[in-house]
Amino acid sequence: MNIYVGNLAPSVTESELRTIFTRFGAVTRVMLKNDQHLGNGHAAGYGYVEMPSINEGNSAIAGLNGKIFRGKTINAIEAMPISSDPIKERRRRGRVVTDTSSDN
Template sequence: MNIYVGNLAHSVTNEELRELFSEYGEVSSASIITDKNSGQSRGFGFVEMPNQAEAQEAINSLNDSSLKGRNLKVNQARPINERPRRPRY
């Protein structure tokens, strides 16, 4: 299952994200999305967990939990065509 993790502190690393989710089971990948120009964290990332039950437990446990002073927003990632479109300025 692909999991969206939002409201991340900009100092959180890929490894810290992996460690956090690995408490609930196997993690295939963990990546924080960065700005193409500056390389800085954009404050969200994705975690891939192959076991659905473990992934759901991680979502239930970690949503609205605190990491580095920020309350995480954790849910199942939706495919790009199911997300609401944001206006471009």
Template sequence: MKLLVRNLERATTEQDIRVLFSTYGKVTECNLVLDQETGLSKGFAFVEMPDENEAKAAVEALNLSTLAKSKIRVKYAQN
């Protein structure tokens, strides 16, 4: 399942996100969206978790949780 993670602190890295979501299961892909001009984070990312139950657990646990002083929002990405 593809998840959308929003409201990330600009200094958050793909590795930070991968580690956080790996607590809930296997992460096959993690893409932090970067600004093409500056190379800085745009504040959101996509995380791919193949197991639906693990993805659901991650959404329930991490939505509105705090990561690097930002309250993140996690939901299912639209295809």
């Protein structure tokens, strides 16, 4: 199960995030995001935790969502899967894109 974790303090490390999730079960991957695309590389305040067990992932979400961690109330929810088909993904999310180009 892939879990989105938001509203993280900028100083949170992947190791710390792994530690709090490990209380609920096995953790296979932790990835904190930064705003590298903007050029400064500062922590973006969110990341993802992957847990192999859906039951343990759900327990972690229930146990951590809304809890205070490093002075901030964190958000933990099941992450949406990333689609390799961007148009299909937009349709799934309710953003149907219509091609308005003409063949003339």
